[in-house]
Amino acid sequence: MLTEEYSELIINPLGYIGNTILPSKFSLNQRANSIENKYKEKKLIMLDLKILSQAMGKLEEDQVMELLKEFAATNPSEAEALDAVAACQAGMGIVGELFETGEYFVGDLIFAGELLTEAINTLKPALGGSGSTIIGTILLGTVHGDLHDIGKNIFRSMSEAAGFEVVDLGIDVAIEEFVAKAQEVKPQIIGMSGVLTLAIDSMKETVEALKAAGINAKIIIGGNPVTKEACEFVGADTFTTNAAEGVKICQDWV
Amino acid sequence: MNVKEQFAERVEIFNDAVRMKKAPKRVPFASNDAFWRYHDLGYKLSEALLDPQSIENAVIDFQKRYDFDLLLDIGDRNPLIMTRSLGNFEYQIDDKNNTLMLEEQCHLKAEDYDKFIKNPVKTLWEEILPRKYSYFKPGMDLPVLQNTLGKFLEYDQSIKKTTQRLIDECGVPEILNTQENGAKIFPAFECLYNFLRGMKGLSGDMRRTPDKVLEFTEVYHQAFIKPIVDNFKKIDEPSTCFTAFTIMLSQNMINRKQFEKFFWPHFKQLADKIVETDGTMFILSEGTTSHITDLLQELPKGHFCFYVESDDIFERRKQLPNLCFWGGLPLSLLSRGTKQECIDHAKRVIDEVGTVGGLILSPEKFTSNPRDCNRENLLAVSEFVRNYK
Incomplete structure (x- = not known):
């Protein structure tokens, strides 16, 4: 870690994580390695970030929570906690x-979302109310007439893990x-989800209304009938039936 | 052809389709309708679903309009009349979109596994049912109980009457042989997923307490499923479309290892019994089965018909020459295509998928919303299939 980077970490930890540790060209694994290497240099390893990422990736809940609870017990700084968040994101x-x-x-994605929430909650006291840097805002919802939300929720979890702020309007x-x-949150991306065939018509009506209102966000639709x-x-603008693919598309957009 | 002859022909073509030894006289054409018929016949969904006579009339009129060889649902799929009489209002009727939806249910708590494993019937009656049905609790008022029993009987009789009218007036057989083989089989893991824990709960349980999930499914299977399956009989003279019916929905939610561990063993027992009794079974397998292709390839030819909803039916034919398929007609085509496009597609599916049996032609997804299907297209396909030999 360079001196100026270290200063930035102290002055602006969120910006540091976002600008230095989470550059868009890095894969999440690379980010975790990057953070780990920086800590090795400073001999600050209290938490093996690579192992944390791997445990998260393997959905080893006990291991993830044990690592994080031990870490939280050491009263980590906000910056250190943000590194742990980034490692969890790499696991996602x-x-x-x-x-x-x-x-x-x-089912694995549902569990992963739950595990990520559990992990972040453990880190919350050290985060001091902040999360990692927001790379963009997604407005998300299941379109009218449809109550299904499993796919939407998975997409939300994975998008949040990738650094997006997600404004979830829920179902129907x-x-x-x-x-x-x-109009209120001015998102870069609007995601619409649906499972029923009727969702296609609802999406069309919603897209037309958004365009008529002058909203120029990118629009991605997802779900079984898409x-x-x-x-x-x-x-x-595009579609997906795969939440992970959808997140990648969104990352390319911001 | 009179009604009795129609009935006999339908039983025969279903049997030939599943046995896959020779081409049936023609490919069977089945309805895959949930609620679209109510729209098509001019009913308001919220009124129809709560009136047994409307349900019955809609089924019969729908059949008479389109002349299917089988209806997947005859009003027994979502018996709101029964569930509401016991205080369950989880199903939401949407008249505008003509749909019925249900948010994920969780009536079994994680801590209930041990109780259920120890005494499934007691836990079901004392813990689970009172959560699912708000009126069902100790001290339940007698008039409520009487009303519930009345509604149950009325509904049961209505479904029986509908079944009999389909046979007597339309020559349409039952989907499975309830007389000999009891009922539709809902495998233990499917019950846990669909009705008791929900995928959110279950996805955690399979990782946190896999042994309890396995114990649960074994106890459930022994208590509620095995007695039915053990009584399966060899049926020398078929009188229904299939001899048995089961569901396979969880494969869309769980990974391959979990599927092999939690679902497949009990399904294999059921499949083995079907083969042993030389029966035929329809498997309502929504979504995809592409990740379990090798397991399905193990099933002997001539006994099983799988619903192909999301997979490419032409590719599945190459991969699974041992199985009969149900599906083939995309809703996008039925709803927005031309009559000729629908007929051309139906012809292609029949020619490529159902040459030596192996095909029950049907909409590939269930129809519900008014825009899911176009009446003229459905009529055109129905007429084409009846005459294409």
Whole structure:
């Protein structure tokens, strides 16, 4: 770690994590290695970040929580806690990769989201109310007429883990609610989810209303009935049926 | 052809389709409808679903309009009349979109596993049912109980009457042989996932307390499933479309290792019994089964029909020559395509997937929303399938 970096870490820990440790070109694993190497240099290793990332990736809940509880007991600084958050995020990157290769399924992603929340909660006292740097804002919701939220929630967890602030409107979201919230939070990305076939029409209506209101955020749609044809019909920028892929697309957009 | 002849032909073509030894006289065409029929026939969903006579009339009129060889649902899929009479209002009816939805349920708590394993029936009656049904508790008022019993009987009789009317008036057989083989089989793990713990709870349980999940499924299987399966009989003269029916939905949520550990062993027992009794079984397998292809390849040819919802049915035919498939008609085509496009696609599916049996043509997803299907397209496909030999 360079002197100026160290200063930045002290003055602006969030900015340091975001700008130096989490540059967009780094994979999450590389980020974890980077953080670990910096700590090795300073002989500050209280928590093996690589092991934490791997344990998170393997969804080894006991190991993750044991590591974090031991770490939290050492009264870590906010910057150190942010490094632990980044390591957990790197673990979520591993989860996404294992999902893409077919080793993990939806249930694993649900569990991963739960584990990440548990991990962040353990670190919260040390974080002092802050999280990692926000790389962008996503407005998210299951479109009107549809109550399904498993896919949406997985996408939310993975997006948050990747550094996005997610404003989740929930399920059965009215068109007007999407528009009003988009005007309020000015997201870079709007994500619409749905499982029922009717969701395609709801997405189309919502996209039309957003465009009519002058909202120019990128729009991604996801869920079981979503296809290339449906995406064109809806007028969204892109589509996915894979939460991990969706997060990657969003990362490329910001 | 009179109704009895129609009935006999339908039983025969279903049997030929699943046995896959010879081409059936024609490919069977099945309805995969949840609620679209109520829209198509001019009913308001919230009124129809709470009136047994409307449910019955809608099924019969729907059948008469489209002349299916089988209806997957005859009003027994979501018996709101029964569940509401016991104080369960989890299902939400959306008249605008003509849908019924249910948020994920969790009626079994993590700490209930031990109690259930020790005494499943007691735990079910004393712990789980009172959570699911708000009226069902000690001291329940007698009039409420009487009303519930009345609703249950009324609904049961209505479904029986609908079944019989389909046979007598339309020549449409039952989907499975309830007389001989009892009921639709809901495997232990599927019950745990769909009705008791939900995927959120279960995804944690499989990692935190896998042994308890295994014990639970074994106890459930022994108590509620095995007695039915053990009584499966060889049926020499089929009189239904299949001899048995089961569901496989959890494969969409759990990973391959979990599937092999928690689901497959009990399913394999059921499958072995089907083969032993030379029966045929429909497996309602929504979503994808592509990650368990090798397991499905182990199943003997001529006994099993899998619902192909999200996978490419043409690819699945190459990968699974041992299985009959249910599906093939995309809703995007049925709803937004032309009549000729629908017919051309149906012809291609029949020619490529169902040459020597092996196909029950049906919409690949269930229909519910008014825009899920176009009446003219469905009529065109129905007419085409009846005449394409």
